[in-house]
Amino acid sequence: MKDQLKRWGAVFILPTLIAFAISFLVPFVMGIYLSFTDFTTVTNATFVGADNYIKAFTDNSDFLNALWFTVKFTVVSVISINVIAFLLAYLLTGKIKGTNAFRTVFFMPNLIGGIVLGYIWQLIINGILGSFGLDITVDASYGFWGLVVLMNWQMVGYMMIIYIAALQNVPPEMHEVAAIDGANRRQSLRHVILPLVMPAITICTFLTLTNAFKVFDQNYALTGGAPGKETSMLALDIFRTFYGSIGREGVGQAKAVIFFLIVALIALLQMKLSSRFEKDE
Amino acid sequence: MKKISFLFLFLALVCLLCSCSGKEADIYFLNFKPEVASVYDEIARAYEDETGIKLRVTTAASGTYEQTLKSEISKKEAPTIFQINGPKGYAAWKDYCADLSDTALYQHLTDKSSAIRDGDEVYGIPYVVEGYGIIYNKAITDRYFSLQNRATTVESMENIKNFATLKAVVEDMTAHKEELGIDGVFACTSLKAGEDWRWQTHLANLPVYYEFEKNEIDWTVDEDTDRIDFTFNQNFKNIFDLYIQNSTVSPTLLGSYQVADSMAEFATGKCAMVQNGNWAYSQIKEVSGNIVKEEDIAFLPIYTGVENEETQGLCVGTENYLAINKNASEEQRKKAADFLYWLFSSETGKKFVTEKLDFIAPFDTFSADERVSDPLGRSVSDWMAKEGIKQVPWSFTVFPSANFKEDFGSALLRYCQGKMTWEQVVATFKTRWAEEAR
Numbered sequence A: 001m002k003d004q005l006k007r008w009g010a011v012f013i014l015p016t017l018i019a020f021a022i023s024f025l026v027p028f029v030m031g032i033y034l035s036f037t038d039f040t041t042v043t044n045a046t047f048v049g050a051d052n053y054i055k056a057f058t059d060n061s062d063f064l065n066a067l068w069f070t071v072k073f074t075v076v077s078v079i080s081i082n083v084i085a086f087l088l089a090y091l092l093t094g095k096i097k098g099t100n101a102f103r104t105v106f107f108m109p110n111l112i113g114g115i116v117l118g119y120i121w122q123l124i125i126n127g128i129l130g131s132f133g134l135d136i137t138v139d140a141s142y143g144f145w146g147l148v149v150l151m152n153w154q155m156v157g158y159m160m161i162i163y164i165a166a167l168q169n170v171p172p173e174m175h176e177v178a179a180i181d182g183a184n185r186r187q188s189l190r191h192v193i194l195p196l197v198m199p200a201i202t203i204c205t206f207l208t209l210t211n212a213f214k215v216f217d218q219n220y221a222l223t224g225g226a227p228g229k230e231t232s233m234l235a236l237d238i239f240r241t242f243y244g245s246i247g248r249e250g251v252g253q254a255k256a257v258i259f260f261l262i263v264a265l266i267a268l269l270q271m272k273l274s275s276r277f278e279k280d281e
Numbered sequence B: 001m002k003k004i005s006f007l008f009l010f011l012a013l014v015c016l017l018c019s020c021s022g023k024e025a026d027i028y029f030l031n032f033k034p035e036v037a038s039v040y041d042e043i044a045r046a047y048e049d050e051t052g053i054k055l056r057v058t059t060a061a062s063g064t065y066e067q068t069l070k071s072e073i074s075k076k077e078a079p080t081i082f083q084i085n086g087p088k089g090y091a092a093w094k095d096y097c098a099d100l101s102d103t104a105l106y107q108h109l110t111d112k113s114s115a116i117r118d119g120d121e122v123y124g125i126p127y128v129v130e131g132y133g134i135i136y137n138k139a140i141t142d143r144y145f146s147l148q149n150r151a152t153t154v155e156s157m158e159n160i161k162n163f164a165t166l167k168a169v170v171e172d173m174t175a176h177k178e179e180l181g182i183d184g185v186f187a188c189t190s191l192k193a194g195e196d197w198r199w200q201t202h203l204a205n206l207p208v209y210y211e212f213e214k215n216e217i218d219w220t221v222d223e224d225t226d227r228i229d230f231t232f233n234q235n236f237k238n239i240f241d242l243y244i245q246n247s248t249v250s251p252t253l254l255g256s257y258q259v260a261d262s263m264a265e266f267a268t269g270k271c272a273m274v275q276n277g278n279w280a281y282s283q284i285k286e287v288s289g290n291i292v293k294e295e296d297i298a299f300l301p302i303y304t305g306v307e308n309e310e311t312q313g314l315c316v317g318t319e320n321y322l323a324i325n326k327n328a329s330e331e332q333r334k335k336a337a338d339f340l341y342w343l344f345s346s347e348t349g350k351k352f353v354t355e356k357l358d359f360i361a362p363f364d365t366f367s368a369d370e371r372v373s374d375p376l377g378r379s380v381s382d383w384m385a386k387e388g389i390k391q392v393p394w395s396f397t398v399f400p401s402a403n404f405k406e407d408f409g410s411a412l413l414r415y416c417q418g419k420m421t422w423e424q425v426v427a428t429f430k431t432r433w434a435e436e437a438r
Helices: A002-034 A051-058 A062-092 A099-111 A114-130 A140-168 A172-180 A185-196 A198-213 A217-222 A234-244 A249-280 B002-020 B034-051 B065-073 B087-096 B138-145 B163-175 B197-214 B233-245 B251-256 B259-267 B278-286 B330-345 B347-356 B375-385 B402-416 B422-437
Strands: B027-031 B055-059 B081-084 B116-118 B121-126 B130-137 B184-186 B271-277 B297-300 B312-317 B321-324 B390-392
Touching (some): A002 A249, A062 A099, A099 A140, A114 A140, A217 A234, A234 A249, B027 B065, B034 B055, B065 B081, B087 B121, B087 B321, B130 B375, B138 B271, B163 B184, B197 B312, B197 B390, B197 B402, B233 B251, B321 B330, B330 B347
Parallel strands (some): B027 B055
16 A cells, blocks of 8 residues: 555646646746846846845835835734724623624634725725715725724624634543632633634734735725825735836845745744744643 | 546536637737727627628726736737837837837828837827816806806917916806806816826826926937926816916815816716816716717817917827737737728728717728817817917826835925925926936
């Protein structure tokens, strides 16, 4: 059996491997290569060394501004999404009528595309601000909080489902034992439930962190970076550089590579940290 | 069971292969103008009927032409005919533009100097002349001119020949807006991101053109255009302030308005004037609740208060140049050139051009009576034929990049919201131009 596997294993892996190579590996390697070149289309590149990477920071401060805005946005939305999702999950695993209906309702925004959500929220926010003679482009903080609200609305349902699954996996005996030992609700939440759902928290922070960092369509549709480029996030800035300036495709590509490195780094760090945390608990 | 599943697998494979090897088109035309996408489908059918040559037309969604072109042209079946938008576009697509100086279409181009050239070679042929200015609704302006208590002595739109007169009339119209039944003289100055090209590109053309003219810069060959002083910024401010202060919408709210909103306001008679080009007629026509009569629509030049502007006409030019892909096979290139010549010279083709595409085509294959049928197109031709009037060419084809335009547009919005002073707007214009033109 093992021999057979060894002999034929490669053949069975092949289709997936080819698909993976075509749709992921090749574009990825090409992307890195292109970031060191000057090009209009992917077929007419000329090598220019690290020039693009220097230009990404020296052309103007757009990239750094976008990076800072993205970091702020990520921190705020990771915290808010996880707190709200956990609270909802906690409520909806309790003894409330119609929990299924609620779960469905909260999950639904996740099924709508980012562009559509962006435009819908733009209408809502402008509708409200309009009665004060303002709109979302007047101040960058409107765009920022608009994005946070939008992101929460979209992601909370999904994270809630993960938390619900985790909460339901906490054995009922544990609750009983805690109750018999005289733990109140808060104590049992802190010392019984939280440690047991730690893996779910890891997954959820990971998902929200990377998703918040990579936001594009919501940003594009809701503010488009307005006012100026103050609410431009990294992905939008890369897109703008690539398509908006003549002869800056390479710079856009270089920014994209930096972007990838940042996301990869955060993800790795975060995985390390929380897996250690899980073991400790 | 096993056999059946194999059969399915086999069938699926066959289907996949079939779909890959569908009949290839002889010519692939990547169209820039979404508003006439369906007309090109008809043209493709007509051309196939007449010549048997298959034409495939793909249209890029509004504002995404460069993106679409970028991805399409690196494919194996790349577009044979595509468009560049002027000297800047040529600079970006140099490697893909074939020499067109021997094509029949170029031989029939009325003004050979309007083509995009590099040395003796020709790389882009303009195929449509367009004009823009201030579109006005004669019904409303006439109502104003018939008012007894108006403060100006101007008798008709023909008497407005400079900015001072325009300003006096517009401001007096605003004072009488209830009697005229309008919400404002000008339609909203749409400044939503992506909807602000009428200001950051078209309106900005005037000061930039006058600056080039003053410094004697030949911008058509992309010379010395990497910096700008925005000398005529006060002229831009003149007309821009007039637009936003006599409008249907308060200046602070302009960030959420689109071009379509402006055109709808004009079409439903809520305002008397709107800055746009002859391409906007189809948009005006299609607004539901449209009450503007065809014979009431005409153009007024955009006066900004420069010296001797009495002789200034509309802004007339093009940013639509046809280019043929150098990397296509020789046979394909020939077919492409033949098709273009057919479109602008054969009876069938010309009919499409004047009646369906509504292009004012700059070729001598069109006789004087083969003119576009829409009122704005006719108004452009009328202005072009006027004695002693000089049209303003489209110098915005050398604006450095889309990012420059976007940033200038958002600076204008900040100015409307009172978050930026005019000096800051001017500074943005200059620095962003310099940065992007490098």
